[in-house]
Amino acid sequence: MDKLVKTNVQELNLQFIKGQKCSATFKLTNLMHTMSVAISVTTTNPSLFALSQPLSILPPLSTSSYTLFFSQTSSDRCPRIQVARIETVMVRSSMLPTGKAHQDDLSKLFSKPGPRIFKDGTISVFFVGPHVVEYLLAYSSKSLEVSFLLPKAIAGCDQAELNSLLKKGAKMGKSFVVSCLVDAGADVNSRDLEGRSAMSVAVEFGNVGVAEVLIESGFVMNKKKDLFLHEAAEKGCVEMLEILCLGYGDIDVNSVDSKGQTALHIASIHGLVQVVRFLLSVGSIPDIADKKGWTPLHFSAQEGHLEVVKVLLTHSILSKYAITKEGKTAYALAVEKGHDHLYGILHLQDLLHRAARVGDVHSMKSCLAEGGNVNAKDQNGWTPLHRAAFKGQFECVKLLISHGAVVDAIDDDGYTPLNLASMVGHSQVSLFLISHGGKANVKSLQGKISRDWNCFINHDSSAIKT
Structure with missing residues (x-):
């Protein structure tokens, strides 16, 4: 015995x-x-x-x-x-x-x-019990003692305590704890009296690992109330945005809050260029206006966020000309705040391109004096020199070259200003460009240019952007 x-x-x-x-x-x-x-x-x-x-x-x-x-x-x-x-x-x-x-x-x-x-x-x-779980939350989830003791402590909690602890674990970013609580019966879809869930807390504090656990455990989004994309955008957490978009394939990236603003509005307000890029890549529409008629571009212009303005303009032509309910464009808002580094991209470049096209040397001088970018490209990759050369505006070409225009700038189809001037037959402009180092882009002359040449001979310039 x-x-x-x-x-x-x-x-x-x-x-x-x-x-x-x-x-x-x-x-x-x-x-x-x-x-x-x-x-x-x-x-x-x-x-x-x-x-x-x-x-x-x-x-x-x-x-x-x-x-x-x-x-x-x-x-x-x-x-x-x-x-x-x-x-x-x-x-x-x-x-x-x-x-x-x-x-x-x-x-x-x-x-x-x-x-x-x-x-x-x-x-x-x-x-x-819950007090023990709270105590263990303060320790690393990788601790061997915690990994052993935590399930024991959780076993002494009732349903309400499990749900409460789930939010605390989400706040502290303890994905292991959250997983243990879910395994013990915590309801991932439980909400407090204010409607907040564990997922709300995880998004608020940027705890991506917890969000992944909750999504895998079956958390169901309330599409009308859960503005998770807005919260993640405000935090600048691209990884959280990625997890949400991957976890919820039907998530509406253009959902609006009480102000009529999308997550793209929020990111633009805060100048979060990486968030802006991500949201645009998953389908955010840059032309959506909020209840006051403000687009994301209006906000980024008012705040002076140059990089965000650049990204938004590459995805939208219309927002530059959109006006708020007070009748203000993005350019007007930039002027009000004195963001002169935005004047060119929001307004002066358009004026410079227009003046180059019609041969308005006086307007071109004014634009350049105010800070207009002599090499600014439009949505097709044309600089003011492309446009002046194509239209045969000799005085404009000389002015642009004297202000530092790049002679051999290439547009989106591979054309240089010299290519365009030569094809249309503006010999004076062509010779001037050559005298200032202009070279024919041989690659662009193969195939597409030979096809377009016939259009020019027939006085049909529709094949080339104007």
């Missing part, structure tokens, strides 16, 4: 509640048919725990209950020692032929080890 008594449990769960007493009960049974047994119950940490019957006598085949108390009842903090190691209750026994003995006698009996003392088993002690 290797033991005299048996325990009814292998683990004890102490439901820890701040400021309250904490205890758990277990039972021991005497396996001897005819003889009483002396029992000694101790803990690995007597400073933290007390026992109802540290020393006792069990009659033959009888069972008795024992209670383990957590002695620090006045503390409002979960015992730190539980993260470092597992506490245990140790049960020892010895045969007691007389069936009677005083406490002092029992104490002496177990004070000396020997073959008469049986080690009947150990019971692991765990603290459980």
Whole structure:
């Protein structure tokens, strides 16, 4: 025989509640048919725990209950020692032929080890409940102690506590904790009185790993209330935007908030160029106006966000000319705020191209004096020099060259200003460009130009952009 008594449990769960007493009960049974047994119950940490019957006598085949108390009842903090190691209750026994003995006698009996003392088993002690989970949240999820203790602690939580802890785990970015809570029965779709869910919290704090767990666990978006794209855009979290778009294939990237603004509006307001690029790549429409008639371009112009303005203009021609309900263009808003670095791209470049086309040298000089970019390209890659050369505006060509225009600038189809002037037959312009280093782009003359040449001979310039 290797033991005299048996325990009814292998683990004890102490439901820890701040400021309250904490205890758990277990039972021991005497396996001897005819003889009483002396029992000694101790803990690995007597400073933290007390026992109802540290020393006792069990009659033959009888069972008795024992209670383990957590002695620090006045503390409002979960015992730190539980993260470092597992506490245990140790049960020892010895045969007691007389069936009677005083406490002092029992104490002496177990004070000396020997073959008469049986080690009947150990019971692991765990603290459980929401307060314990909150305490463990402060530790790294990669900690071996936490990964072992957390599921134990969660087992002591009810449904409401699990749902509450889910939001706390989402806030702290503890994807492992969130996963454990979901496995234990936490409802990923639960919302508080304000309608906030764990996903709302994860998006708000930019915790991508948690968002992935929640999506995989079946979180369902409320398309009318959950403006996750707006929140992620404001945070500048492109990775969160990617996860949301991948996780919800039917997500509306052009959904609007109470102001009528899309996520693209939000990113443009804050000058988040990488977010703007991503949203445009997944279908955001740059021409959508909010309730006051403002497009994303209006906001980026008002705030002076040059890089965002550039990106938006490559995706929209109309927004540059759109007016708010107050009748203001993006250019007008830039002027109001004194963002002179935007004047060219929002207005002066258009004027410069128009003046080059019609030969208005005076307007061109004004535009250049105000800061217009002499090499600014339009949506087809044409510079003002392309346009002046194509139209044979010799004085305009000279003015542009004198202000630093790139002679061999290439448009989106591979044409240089010299190509265009030569094809249309503007010899004076062609010779001037050659004299200033202009060279024919041989690659562009192959194939497409030979086809377009016939159009020019017939005075049909529709094949070339004007």
